[in-house]
Amino acid sequence: MNVSENNRLNQYRQKSSFKVEKLYNVLFAEDVASFRNTIYEEIKKYPILYTPSSNENLDEQRRLSSKRLQILSRIRRKFNDEISSNEEYAKIWFTCVCNTDISSIIQYIISIELVPNAIKCLGTERHVEYYTKIINGEYIGMLALTEVGHGSNTKQIKTTATYDKDTQEFVLNTPNFEAAKCWIGNLGKIGTHAVIYAQLITPDGVNNGLHAFIAEIRNPKTHIPHPNVIIADMGEKIDLNGIDNSILILDQYRIPRENLLNRLHEVTVDGEYVKYPEIKNPFAFSLGVLSNGRILICSISSYQISRAITIAIRYAASKIDHENEQISLLEEQTHQIQLFPYLALAYVSKIITDRLLVVQKRFFTDLIINGSSNMSEELHAITSAAKSVLTWSVLDGIRESICTCGEFSNLISTGLTNARNVHDTNCTYEGENTVLLQQTTNWFVKLWSMKLQGKTVNFPLQSINYLNDASNIMNETFKLTDIDEFIKPKNILSCYQWLVCHLLKRCYDKQAHISKVCQKSDFWVKNDSQIFFCKNLGFAYIQTYMIQETALVISNIRDVQVQQILNKLLSLFGVWNLQKHIVSFYEGGYAASPNFAQIIEDSVLFLCKDIKKDAVCLVDVIGPSDDFIKSTIGRSDGQIYTNFRSFLMQASGTFS
Ligand SMILES: Cc1cc2nc3c(=O)[nH]c(=O)nc-3n(C[C@H](O)[C@H](O)[C@H](O)COP(=O)(O)OP(=O)(O)OC[C@H]3O[C@@H](n4cnc5c(N)ncnc54)[C@H](O)[C@@H]3O)c2cc1C
Numbered sequence: 001m002n003v004s005e006n007n008r009l010n011q012y013r014q015k016s017s018f019k020v021e022k023l024y025n026v027l028f029a030e031d032v033a034s035f036r037n038t039i040y041e042e043i044k045k046y047p048i049l050y051t052p053s054s055n056e057n058l059d060e061q062r063r064l065s066s067k068r069l070q071i072l073s074r075i076r077r078k079f080n081d082e083i084s085s086n087e088e089y090a091k092i093w094f095t096c097v098c099n100t101d102i103s104s105i106i107q108y109i110i111s112i113e114l115v116p117n118a119i120k121c122l123g124t125e126r127h128v129e130y131y132t133k134i135i136n137g138e139y140i141g142m143l144a145l146t147e148v149g150h151g152s153n154t155k156q157i158k159t160t161a162t163y164d165k166d167t168q169e170f171v172l173n174t175p176n177f178e179a180a181k182c183w184i185g186n187l188g189k190i191g192t193h194a195v196i197y198a199q200l201i202t203p204d205g206v207n208n209g210l211h212a213f214i215a216e217i218r219n220p221k222t223h224i225p226h227p228n229v230i231i232a233d234m235g236e237k238i239d240l241n242g243i244d245n246s247i248l249i250l251d252q253y254r255i256p257r258e259n260l261l262n263r264l265h266e267v268t269v270d271g272e273y274v275k276y277p278e279i280k281n282p283f284a285f286s287l288g289v290l291s292n293g294r295i296l297i298c299s300i301s302s303y304q305i306s307r308a309i310t311i312a313i314r315y316a317a318s319k320i321d322h323e324n325e326q327i328s329l330l331e332e333q334t335h336q337i338q339l340f341p342y343l344a345l346a347y348v349s350k351i352i353t354d355r356l357l358v359v360q361k362r363f364f365t366d367l368i369i370n371g372s373s374n375m376s377e378e379l380h381a382i383t384s385a386a387k388s389v390l391t392w393s394v395l396d397g398i399r400e401s402i403c404t405c406g407e408f409s410n411l412i413s414t415g416l417t418n419a420r421n422v423h424d425t426n427c428t429y430e431g432e433n434t435v436l437l438q439q440t441t442n443w444f445v446k447l448w449s450m451k452l453q454g455k456t457v458n459f460p461l462q463s464i465n466y467l468n469d470a471s472n473i474m475n476e477t478f479k480l481t482d483i484d485e486f487i488k489p490k491n492i493l494s495c496y497q498w499l500v501c502h503l504l505k506r507c508y509d510k511q512a513h514i515s516k517v518c519q520k521s522d523f524w525v526k527n528d529s530q531i532f533f534c535k536n537l538g539f540a541y542i543q544t545y546m547i548q549e550t551a552l553v554i555s556n557i558r559d560v561q562v563q564q565i566l567n568k569l570l571s572l573f574g575v576w577n578l579q580k581h582i583v584s585f586y587e588g589g590y591a592a593s594p595n596f597a598q599i600i601e602d603s604v605l606f607l608c609k610d611i612k613k614d615a616v617c618l619v620d621v622i623g624p625s626d627d628f629i630k631s632t633i634g635r636s637d638g639q640i641y642t643n644f645r646s647f648l649m650q651a652s653g654t655f656s
Contacts, residue, residue, distance in 0.1 A: 008318050008328050009638035012616035018561040023621045026562055027350060029092045035082060039075070039096040044627060046071050049100040052415070052630045054651075058236055061103070065242025066190045068104035069111065072097065073137030076112060080135070087361045091354055094296065098303035099628035102422045103242025105300065110185045114293050115141025118195045120368060121288040122212050122261035130193060130214050139220055142184050142191040144248055149178030152435040154197070154210065159250065161198040161213055161260075165271040168257045170213060172198060172250040180232075181248035183429070188233040188244025192220045195261070196250075203271040212261045212289075217248070228253040239421035284376035288367050291379055293430040294387040295356045301394040302349035303624075304423050309343050310623025311416060311634030312401035313615050315408065318638040329404075330615065336608040338404050342397030343615060344573040346622050347566065349390055351550045356386065359461065377443065378459040385440040385542035388433035391426045398423055408633050408640075413647050415631035440541065441507065441534035442526070448508040463545045470501040478591045480599065487603050489551040489567060492574035495590070496544035499581055502588040503537040536584065543577050565614055572607040575600055 028036060043049055049068050053061055082089040097105060112135060119131045133139040150156045158179035161170040174180050181187075184194065193216050200211040217229045225231050230249040237245070260267060264282045266274045279285070316330040316339065329335050359379065366373035398420045402409040409416040427433045447457055447467060457467045466473065476498055480486045510529045514520050520528070550570050557563045578585075579600050585591040611618070626635050632647045633640045648654050 007638050009314060009616050009636070012317055012330075012613065013620070015613040016617040017614055018565045018617070019559075020617050020620055022559045023562050023565070023618075026557055026559070026566075027347075027621060028095065029088055032086075032088045032092050035079075035089055036092045036096065039079065039093060042075050042078070043096055043100065049104070050628050050630070052412075053101070053242075054412075058241055061241045062189050062244050065101065065103040065107060065244075068101050068242075069107045069140075069190070070137065072100065072104060072108045073112060076108075077136060087358045090361060091357045094299055094357065095303075095354075098300055099624050101242065102300075103240050106240065106243055107186055107190075109293065109296050110143055111141040111191075112137075113296060114143050114289070115193070115195055117292050117364070118143065118212060118289045119214060119261065121285050121364075122195075122263050123214065124261075124263050126258050127214060127261065134193065139192045139216075140186055140190050142186045142194040142217075144181040144184045144187075144194045144196045146182050146184075147178065148180050148182045148247065152432050157197060157199065157210055159196065159198040160201055161196075161211065162201040163203055163257070163267050163271050164254075165203050165269070167254070168269055169254040170200075170257060170260065170267075172196060172213070172215065172253045172255060174249045174251070177249075181250075183234065183245050184248055185243045185245055187217075187231055187248055188246035190223070190244065192216060192218045192223070194248070196248075200260070200267070200273070202267060202273045206273070208265075208273050211265070213255060214259050214261060215253070215255045217253075226253070238424070239418060240425060279371065281372055281376060284367055284373055287376050287380050288364055290431070291363070291383045292360055294383040294436075295353060295360050297426050297430050298349065298353040298383075298386055298390050299357065301391050301423065301426050302346065302353045304419055304426075305342060305349065305394040305397045306346040306619075306622045307624055307629065307631075307634075308398045308401040308416060308419050309339060309346050310619040310629065311414065311631045312339055312404045313343065313619045314636070314638055315405050315633045315640060317616050318633075318640050330612065333605070333608070335404055336612060337604070338400045340608045340611050340615065341572055341576040341604075342393075342400060343611070343618055343622075344569040344576065345393055345397055347569045347618070348546055348550050348573045349394070350622060351553050352386070352546050353390075355549055355553065356383065374460050378461045378463055381440045381443050382461065382463055382542070382545060384431065384436040385538050386546075387431060388427075388437040389539055389542045391423070392433060395420070395423055395427060405633065408644075411632070413632045413644075413651075415629070415634065434535075437535060437538040438526070438530070441538045444504055444537060444541065445508055445511060445534075448504050463548075464500075464541070466497050467501065467504070470505075473497050473501045474505070474588075476590065478585070478596045481595065483599060483603050483606055486599050487568075487571040487575060487607065489547060489554075489570050489574065492571060492578065493544065493547050493551065495578060495585070496540060496547060496574070498588075498590050499540045499584060500537065500544050502590070503533070503540055503584060506588075507533045507537050536581065539577075540581060543574075547574050565611075565618070568607055568611055569618075572604070572611065575603045575607065579604065 049071060053064060083093045116131050116135050119127050134141045147157055158175055160173050163170055193214060196213050196215050197210055200208045202208060218225050228251045232247040234245045234247060264276060264279050264285060268274060316335050317328050319329045321327050321329055363373050363375045363379055402416045405416060408414045412418055451457060451467055457465055459465060507529055510533050511525050514525045514528050554563055554566045582597055585596060629635060632644045635643055
């Protein structure tokens with residue numbers, strides 16, 4: 001049977017307004033292009049890293065995932081000097097890793113990024129051996145914070161670490177099932193060393209609060225759990241089954257005193273608890289552990305939306321409209337509105353997460369070398385909001401991509417439905433989204449109070465410094481009538497800055513009202529001002545930051561065509577999200593006539609239509625290459641039916 005298809009993707013490619021290689025080099029670190037290519041070639045040597053699993057049982061999925069983790073560790077080790085010494089190399093390394101199997105990426109992040117990071121941030125020279133052996137892949141790391149009954153509410157954690165001065169050991173104990181460590185990645189089958197968070201109790205009976213310890217829970221040679229350590233596998237999940245998430249029960253399990261990660265405090269041999277006064281901001285060190293994970297989740301999410309949107313746009317461009325054989329589904333306005341705002345999200349999120357990866361590395365270096373960093377508060381606000389808003393938006397984008405692919409999206413081989421399943425948990429781990437967003441908005445409300453006292457708001461990453469000009473910003477009203485003018489990023493940014501100032505004042509006033517007039521406690525003040533107030537503010541703040549930072553990156557690009565297309569995507573990202581805040585603009589008096597709503601709608605439609613001719617080339621740049629796309633309908637040749645047919649022909653069981 002001969003199935004021949006027109007290559008509609010090439011027809012679109014010929015109309016593109018920019019050169020694919022130029023945009024690719026802007027986005028994927030031209031400066032380190034040879035390193036990028038080396039890593040890609042290295043990954044390609046191991047098809048097991050990126051070949052999708054099919055129908056394996058749970059045990060086999062776990063085995064494959066741990067094998068992939070070993071290979072990733074080996075490659076990481078091979079390029080350790082470059083990755084450790086240079087932010088750009090580190091960034092491009094992680095970009096390449098994102099193309100491999102998602103379970104092993106998460107296992108990699110836990111063992112080789114988060115755990116060594118926690119040891120470096122919270123530990124001292126006495127923990128260097130653990131750090132080195134985990135980075136080298138000799139030990140496999142785990143992070144054990146969550147308990148069965150205590151997830152976001154970490155203050156309630158009940159695992160105890162009681163110091164026994166007779167033996168100079170900490171006795172780790174799980175007092176009841178609610179206190180069992182839970183969801184711990186790498187624990188079920190492979191993990192050897194866990195950073196365990198527990199309440200530290202000194203011999204005087206005082207509970208000194210939550211502290212981190214490094215504990216060997218399995219023999220690294222035999223992989224048999226040590227006595228008094230009970231591990232219970234949590235079983236099959238909706239996806240990510242390569243990760244062996246498990247429960248950990250510690251039954252009076254003893255570890256040496258030296259295993260307390262003691263950068264910020266110490267327990268002496270005699271059992272005295274000592275805080276180090278020279279550490280001015282211990283919070284910054286805890287943040288150092290958390291922010292890295294959040295940014296890596298943003299980075300994975302950015303990759304997930306790039307992949308989903310690539311599949312959906314190639315499918316839409318390749319498939320003919322049912323009413324007119326001459327045109328593709330991509331010509332449909334409904335398709336454009338479902339897909340192009342998420343294409344814009346893919347680009348903006350790539351630019352912003354790459355930037356945050358670099359900022360995070362600088363923050364970390366500041367912290368380790370200088371013992372403090374002036375970025376900590378602001379970076380916490382940015383990463384908490386970015387992780388929440390980005391992962392939620394990506395979830396929406398994957399869902400829209402699924403919808404536009406019709407019946408095909410039901411098949412695992414198209415790689416979309418499973419993209420949604422694997423992405424779902426990004427909204428939960430490394431900080432549950434709702435709770436994280438609250439942390440950002442709590443900080444803001446304090447800033448407004450600073451402003452009212454006439455203090456200057458001055459933060460190094462400049463994410464909110466425009467608050468100093470809030471009085472003028474809030475007096476602005478909408479006056480533009482011309483779309484070309486309106487969609488310029490600087491004008492969109494003005495709308496957002498007005499929005500943040502307005503929502504912040506509104507939140508502050510609302511909370512003051514609940515507190516003073518309704519006489520409610522702090523809990524209810526916070527609780528009763530979330531919906532329509534704090535939550536909207538969190539979204540507006542991070543969207544503003546994303547636009548501001550992306551505009552800055554674009555302004556430094558020399559190629560005019562690349563600059564133009566990126567500006568269009570940024571404008572679409574901006575106006576599309578503005579639409580969701582429209583009520584606030586009228587409610588706050590920024591807009592008075594229907595013109596504002598109208599110009600937003602017109603701009604969205606105008607930009608979608610304009611971006612259409614470039615959409616295929618845009619996904620050629622941002623999407624994974626054919627080696628890594630893992631989709632029968634998402635390949636760059638646009639031969640959706642031919643590829644589907646050959647998949648069927650090769651799949652085991654097709655004709656059984
Ligand atoms: C696949 C997977 C892997 C994981 N890996 C690890 C790991 O390796 N190590 C580890 O320690 N943990 C891990 N976790 C646990 C993860 O970090 C927690 O699930 C997360 O912190 C949320 O905790 P929870 O599930 O108890 O939910 P909860 O915190 O109980 O939240 C449940 C719901 O209540 C809401 N809620 C809670 N508190 C508030 C509040 N104050 N205000 C408003 N709403 C609130 C939340 O928004 C959410 O909707 C993993 C989880 C998953 C799913």
